[in-house]
Structures are given as structure tokens and as C-alpha cells.
Amino acid sequence: MSTRTVLSQADITRALTRISHEVLESNRGPDGLVVLGIPTRGVVLAERIGAQLSSISGVAVPTGSVDVTMYRDDLRRNPTRASQPTRLPDGGIDGATVVLVDDVLYSGRTIRAALDALSALGRPRAVRLAVLVDRGHRELPIRADFVGKNLPTSAAERIFVRLHGVDDDELVAIEGGADS
Amino acid sequence: MTTTHLIRAVETVDGTRTDVLVRDGVVVELGSGLSATGAQVIDADGLLALPGLVDLHTHLREPGGEGAETVLTGSRAAAAGGFTAVNAMANSSPVADTAGVVEQVQALGERAGYVTVRPIGAVTQGLEGRQLSEIGAMARSRAAVRVFSDDGHCVSDPLLMRRALEYVKGFGGVVAQHAQEPRLTEGAQMNEGALSAELGLGGWPAVAEESIIARDVLLADHVGARLHVCHVSTAGSVEVVRWAKARGIDVTAEVTPHHLLLTEDLVSSYDSRYKVNPPLRRAEDVEALRAALADGTIDIVATDHAPHTSEAKHCEWDAAANGMVGLESALSVVHRTMVETGLIGWADVARVLSVAPARIGQVEGHGRPLAVGEPAELTLYDRGVSRTFGTEHLAGRSRNSPFLGHTLPGQVVATLHQGYATVRDGLVVDEREIADRAARVAAAAVLAAPEPAGAP
Amino acid sequence: MKHLLSTADLGRDDALRILDVAEDMADVSTRQVKKLPTLRGTTVVNLFYEDSTRTRISFEAAAKRLSADVINFAAKGSSVSKGESLKDTAQTLAAMGADGIVIRHPASGAPRVLADSGWVDAGIVNAGDGTHEHPTQALLDAFTMRRRVHGDASRGRDLDGLEVLIVGDILHSRVARSNAWLLRTLGAHVTVVAPPTLLPVDVSRLGVDVHYDLDEAIARVQPDVVMMLRIQQERMAEAFFPNAREYARSWGLGAARFRSLPHAALVMHPGPMNRGLEIGDDAADSPRSTVREQVGNGVAVRMAVLYLTLAGDREDSL
Numbered sequence: 011m012s013t014r015t016v017l018s019q020a021d022i023t024r025a026l027t028r029i030s031h032e033v034l035e036s037n038r039g040p041d042g043l044v045v046l047g048i049p050t051r052g053v054v055l056a057e058r059i060g061a062q063l064s065s066i067s068g069v070a071v072p073t074g075s076v077d078v079t080m081y082r083d084d085l086r087r088n089p090t091r092a093s094q095p096t097r098l099p100d101g102g103i104d105g106a107t108v109v110l111v112d113d114v115l116y117s118g119r120t121i122r123a124a125l126d127a128l129s130a131l132g133r134p135r136a137v138r139l140a141v142l143v144d145r146g147h148r149e150l151p152i153r154a155d156f157v158g159k160n161l162p163t164s165a166a167e168r169i170f171v172r173l174h175g176v177d178d179d180e181l182v183a184i185e186g187g188a189d190s
Numbered sequence: 191m192t193t194t195h196l197i198r199a200v201e202t203v204d205g206t207r208t209d210v211l212v213r214d215g216v217v218v219e220l221g222s223g224l225s226a227t228g229a230q231v232i233d234a235d236g237l238l239a240l241p242g243l244v245d246l247h248t249h250l251r252e253p254g255g256e257g258a259e260t261v262l263t264g265s266r267a268a269a270a271g272g273f274t275a276v277n278a279m280a281n282s283s284p285v286a287d288t289a290g291v292v293e294q295v296q297a298l299g300e301r302a303g304y305v306t307v308r309p310i311g312a313v314t315q316g317l318e319g320r321q322l323s324e325i326g327a328m329a330r331s332r333a334a335v336r337v338f339s340d341d342g343h344c345v346s347d348p349l350l351m352r353r354a355l356e357y358v359k360g361f362g363g364v365v366a367q368h369a370q371e372p373r374l375t376e377g378a379q380m381n382e383g384a385l386s387a388e389l390g391l392g393g394w395p396a397v398a399e400e401s402i403i404a405r406d407v408l409l410a411d412h413v414g415a416r417l418h419v420c421h422v423s424t425a426g427s428v429e430v431v432r433w434a435k436a437r438g439i440d441v442t443a444e445v446t447p448h449h450l451l452l453t454e455d456l457v458s459s460y461d462s463r464y465k466v467n468p469p470l471r472r473a474e475d476v477e478a479l480r481a482a483l484a485d486g487t488i489d490i491v492a493t494d495h496a497p498h499t500s501e502a503k504h505c506e507w508d509a510a511a512n513g514m515v516g517l518e519s520a521l522s523v524v525h526r527t528m529v530e531t532g533l534i535g536w537a538d539v540a541r542v543l544s545v546a547p548a549r550i551g552q553v554e555g556h557g558r559p560l561a562v563g564e565p566a567e568l569t570l571y572d573r574g575v576s577r578t579f580g581t582e583h584l585a586g587r588s589r590n591s592p593f594l595g596h597t598l599p600g601q602v603v604a605t606l607h608q609g610y611a612t613v614r615d616g617l618v619v620d621e622r623e624i625a626d627r628a629a630r631v632a633a634a635a636v637l638a639a640p641e642p643a644g645a646p
Numbered sequence: 647m648k649h650l651l652s653t654a655d656l657g658r659d660d661a662l663r664i665l666d667v668a669e670d671m672a673d674v675s676t677r678q679v680k681k682l683p684t685l686r687g688t689t690v691v692n693l694f695y696e697d698s699t700r701t702r703i704s705f706e707a708a709a710k711r712l713s714a715d716v717i718n719f720a721a722k723g724s725s726v727s728k729g730e731s732l733k734d735t736a737q738t739l740a741a742m743g744a745d746g747i748v749i750r751h752p753a754s755g756a757p758r759v760l761a762d763s764g765w766v767d768a769g770i771v772n773a774g775d776g777t778h779e780h781p782t783q784a785l786l787d788a789f790t791m792r793r794r795v796h797g798d799a800s801r802g803r804d805l806d807g808l809e810v811l812i813v814g815d816i817l818h819s820r821v822a823r824s825n826a827w828l829l830r831t832l833g834a835h836v837t838v839v840a841p842p843t844l845l846p847v848d849v850s851r852l853g854v855d856v857h858y859d860l861d862e863a864i865a866r867v868q869p870d871v872v873m874m875l876r877i878q879q880e881r882m883a884e885a886f887f888p889n890a891r892e893y894a895r896s897w898g899l900g901a902a903r904f905r906s907l908p909h910a911a912l913v914m915h916p917g918p919m920n921r922g923l924e925i926g927d928d929a930a931d932s933p934r935s936t937v938r939e940q941v942g943n944g945v946a947v948r949m950a951v952l953y954l955t956l957a958g959d960r961e962d963s964l
Contacts, residue, residue: 390823
């Protein structure tokens, strides 16, 4: 099994900075933005993006988390997993432009579950999606608005994302695939 | 269809090897190299000959409980276990508290033909513990009852127990007490102790058994009567019986096979195959019971064979009936718990499972030594095999055995009752054949009887 | 988790998992949409052989908040009345496609018998069996304690070092047993207080200390939590103690005894309360009383239990 690093810590930092600028540009500023990460690593990314948005724009952009465990469509196929906290900022999400953040976009089912979760939490004006890595193989009509890196992969390969705050180091790596 | 059997090269309990020739229900010759002419040969090389086992405590359920067992099916179960005589407890429906019921039970046993069925009479009418039953009538009936018991219930009223002990003296009988103080065991479900506290099941404290035995041995002493204690289950009860015997009190005691092997830990699963009265107790109690059986404080093993239908057992613990079947497994369990452990030898097995129960219950013609002229009531047992006890080894109507799945030693290969085989090659013989043989034996007895006085 | 039958068999990790998931479930109850789609399409049957509106409603609310379909089956059946047998009822529920069965039964061990029987292939949750266990009550009690002690930082925390007094009819109490085992698993220390007649003869398998005198126990133990158990009317007539007055005087949490508690000690009661008998108004209505929030926490904990026993692939076992 071979493992190769596709994003270094520096690459990740640059990608998040670029995403933050793109968000501000597409939203024409910071107004109404709420950044919500999908646990676990999406929350780390959301906090960093939120901090960057605040520092670039000079306005505090609220962040939080939205857990999707209870909304997944594959519960019956897997052992039960423990849920994670859902923490919304004090202002809630009604009328806000929610930027959902996750580390890897794959089949799209996690994002579908997140949209269901959001609809139970309030009524945003709009929902955007920012991901660190898009590895293709969508099973639902879901598209990311902001992407750190497009990484075409085969289904046999595995993507690892490690981030400070959750892991000891920071990188994105691909493992495996039809090996020679 | 011969009534002559030649048992070849069987080992006896005192270690000798012999051939045994049986004709017309009697042992007619012992020796080696006996002639097989006109005889059905049973090759008993490697087998042990025991006197036909005698159970002092069986529930045959008929009349009234035929869904679980009948006299016929219970007799088959007994034969499969190597028994040639059983004492049938009185808690049937109607209760065996009159001459009519006990004579009926005896007749059913005679007709079935597998074992000698000796009915036990109730001590009190309806087992209600208030008034003595017609003990005299039952004693004088054709059933000639000599053992009286309210088993299932305790004769708890001290005055009534005194009267019962006194009254049966007049008929040469014995009261067999089911020792359980009812007020201390209301709502009881299992042995009272740390485990019952954990499992949330009502406790059956040892003192409820021990206090009754203590009272009863003192009463028996005071009125000069015989007492028999059913299914002793605790170390404390053993101590009381030992004390009583040391004082010369005429008390005998029995222990069940399951109390020699199983402990209360099995109840943790709430599997009601382990629900029995008196309940399974602690390891210390099992140890004490084994030692007591070995040193004679406990005189006999009695099965307390208690069949129940599946509906009565396959439910929550509280609702389940008490009891385990035990006729088919008794000898193997005694083999495992008492012989394999070196506590007793095979002559003692013959004593505790045949000779002594026959004596205590006054069961004539059973528990006799292997000698010329003695009735042919014999069990041939293979000590060398081992089997996983399964439902195929049960021969009665019910399946509530706690030993299913256990590896038990030994197997009954043949049982002879009234000189004919009720078990042959390890299998119970067909009931029509047995009924036929029993009828012939009965007819022959009528013909051989002396002429009544005054007949022409 | 395949079934939840007891806390005696519940390991520390599984217990904490239930409590942590319950935190998230509790949040759901604060939202406008108090519903999750998690158990959509599953059928949960409340099989109650004993009357208990409160517990049954709590389980019903929990199941509905997870979008499960709920069927309430009030069954009569005791060895005395010979109602429909447990086996027949279970097979009927299996034929109806029950995915989960919440069972309350007067016979200790009935949920275990049901789970082991093979009569029905559903997740079994014990809502109280005889005098044996009431695991969800103990879990909601532990959840309540944890929240009061650690507040928002409760996730992942246990109850290490907590001193708990349980007072009342220990002999007949499934709440006491379940709490004793669970609290010990979570690191707390449990002392039971009762007249000797209301204690089992041998408590060694419960892992608790014993006192007969409540004032002495309070002084020695300095409890962080005092849990008062309900005295049932039936016990009055059965010679366990002379009368209600003597019981209240010696083992009731009246005003004076309440004042003698450590000032931060919590007062808990599984309900319903006999005011004036085992607990007085001062204790029951004080801010240190958790009686009302125990009810709300019960729904969250039961949601967590239903999720963990019914949502997964049915293969993983406890």
C-alpha cells in the first residue's frame, strides 16, 4: 500500500486563505455569514475559515458546528456511532447565509444529511458549501461552491486528512489504489 | 417370548464376576459358564449389576396432570433410568388421600408393567394441612401405603405434624416431610443470599428448611415415631439430621441428584429449567450434601422427578413451575458426583439408590441382594461410556431436565423387572410387550395363589 | 448495543456513550423542530405489564422524537390471572414487525427471558423488571447528576469521587439496584440507608456500604447526592416497619434533616413522591431538588437508548 501526501500543511493554509477570500467575494462582504463545520475535522476548518473571514473583513463572523449523525441515510448498514455536538451561534441561522464546511466531499450523502439537519434548525437565506478536498464520485446532485483542491481518485483509494486540533500533524494524503 | 434370561459375565458390586440365570421372575442360578439353553442371553461383559433402583420420591402426575406425565410414561422414564420401583407422591388431582385414588394409581402401575408403583398417601386431606387424611384406609387398601407425605407442601402446623407422626405408628408407616416453613417462604423464588439480592428474586432462606427439620426430629423423638426428610438441600439441614441421628432419633433423609451437582449460579440466566423447590443452593451446600451422603447422615438419593409441560416452564421465572425430571439421569449423576469423586463405591451406590430406599419405603421384593431365590429386579449398567445427555435420553412425557447438554458418565444397558427386560440394549421396551408380560405375571400369580378357605 | 437489559452488565465506555448521546438528544428538545428522522420507519412497542403512565409516556415521547412509530401494548398477564403468555405476546409482536420492544414486567428477569428466547428478533429495552433493574432510570439519574456537577462540560466526564446516599426500600427497589451498579461503574461511591427489614440479607454483590441510621450516614458520608426512594403502600401492611410515622421520623428527608445536608448536596427522587413520608416539601421544592429535570432528562436518555439499540445494523451487540 503506497501513501503519498498531496497537500502539505502550507498547502492547506494557502487553500483556506483562498477559500476565505472567495467566500467574501461571492458574498460581497461578511454580512449575514455563519460558518458551520461538520464534525469532526470540518469544525476545525470552519473555525479557521471563520477566523480568517473575521480578520480579513474586520467584522466578527460567527462559527459553529452541525452534527449529521442522526440524519444519515446509511444508519442501518453500519454499527451505531456516537453523535457529536451541534452548536449554533447565538444569533441562530434564520435568514443567514450558512457556509457549510467539511474536509472531504465524496458521495454527497453527508452534505444531504447536513441540509436536512439545517432545515430542522432554522431557515437560512442560502446555504453554501466549502470543502478542503473534492474527490469526485458524487451519488447525489450536490456541488461544492468553494474547493481547496480537486483530487480525482479511484474508489479503491483512501483519503486521509489530518489537522492540528484533532491530529498530531497536518496534511492530506492518498493511500492505496490498484497498485503495481 | 421367553421368561428365562441368562446374564453372562456381569460384575457385581463387590467386584466378582458371575453369570446370572433368571427364570419366572426369580434368580435361579449363579456361577460361571452357565448353560444358555432356552434362555435369552444378555452379554454383560464389562457391565455392572445393580439391584433394581428404587425411587422414594417421584411425581407421576396421574390422575389430573396427564399433560406432563402419566403412570405409564413415568414408569418408562423410571425403567430407562434403571429403576424397578417408584414411590408416587400424593399431589395428584384428585389428591391421593383416599383408598380409591391410591388403589387406582397402583393398578395403573401394575398394568403398565415397567416398575412396581407404590403410591404415597397424603398426610392431610387435600394437602391442605388441616385435617389428617384417611391414613388407615390407605394403609389397609390393596395399595398397602406405608409412606405418607404432603410433598409440595409442608405439614407446617406443629400440632398436626405431631398427630401425623403418632398416627402412622399404628400402621407401621412413616411421614415424609417436605420441610419448608410457609411464612418464611412467601413469594420465594430462589435461594436467599447475595445472588437473590442481585437478581431481584424473592429469597427462600435455608432457615425455613432447617427450622422445620429441627422441630420435626424433636417431635419424632418425643412421640417415638419414625421421620423421613425429603430433598435435604442445605448444609445446616445436614447438621440437624446428624445431631438427631447421634441422639438415636429414628430419622432418615434423602437428597436429590440435582442438589448433588447444581448450584444457584445457574439462576443468573433466569432460565426456569433451574427452578426447583427446594431451590438450588450454594457450592458449600453441595459439598456438605455429598459428604453427608458418603458418611450415611443422608441415607438415600431420591429423584423428586417432577415433570412439567413446556407452557409451564417456557415463560418468565416467577410464572414458571418448580421442578425437574430426574429418573433417567439419576444414576449417571450419582456416578459423576459421588463415585468419580471417590466419595463412595458401587456397593454404596446400590445402598443409596436401591437397598435403603426399599427398606425405608417398605418396598418388598426390591433392593435385595443378588442371590439364588431372590426376585429378579436388576439393572445392568455400563460404567465405561460417556454421553452428552439429550432429549433422546428422556423417556417420559416431559423435557424439563437441567442436565440437557451436560456430559454424564454411564448408561443403563438393561433393566429387569419381574424377570423380564423393560430396557434392552439401552432402549426402553415397547409398552404393549411390557403390558403383555405384566399381565402374564399377574395371571400366573393369581393361579399360584392358595385356595381361599371354605372353597370347594 | 443489541439490548439494554441491565446496568450491571453495562461497561464504563458504553455507559458514557449513552450519556454523551443523551446530551445531543437533550439539545433537540430545545429546538423549534423537536424531531430527528433517525428511527423513521421503525416500530417501537411499549409492552407494559405494569401500570406506569409516566415511564410509558417518557418512552413514547422519546420514540416519537426520533420519528419512530409507537404502539402501546398494555398487557395483562400474571401467573395468577393466566393472561396471554409472554411467549404468545412476543410472537404476536414479531408478526407485527416490531423493531424494538420496551418492556416493563412484574417478574424479575422477564426482559432477559424475552431477549434470549428467540421468540422475537427485536431490540429489547428493560423499562423495569420486578425488583431487579430499571436501567434507563439509573441512566437518567446519572445524567442528571453529571449535568448538575459538570454543567456544559459534561460530555465525556464520569462521576468519579461522587458520594451518593440511596435511602428507602432497597430490598424491593430496582431503581436502587440499577443505580448502585451504574454509579459504581462511573466512579461514584454508593451508600444505602434503610431499616434492616428493607435491606437484602446479603448486599455484597451490590457493591455498596450500608447504614441503618440516616443522620449518622449523612454526617459520616457527607453526600453530594441524596436519592430518596418511594415507600409503597403495600409495605405498610407487611411488618417491615411499625407505621408511616416511625418511618418518616427515622428515614424521611424532613425539614431539619434537609438542613443538615452539605449545602451543595442534590436531592433526587425517581417519583412519584409521597410528600410527608419519605420526603418533605422543603427538600422536594428546593433548588437543589432535581425532581422536575429528571423527567426531562428521562426523555433525552431514552432517546439515546433507543437510538443506540435500534438505529444500527442490529449485528453489533452490547
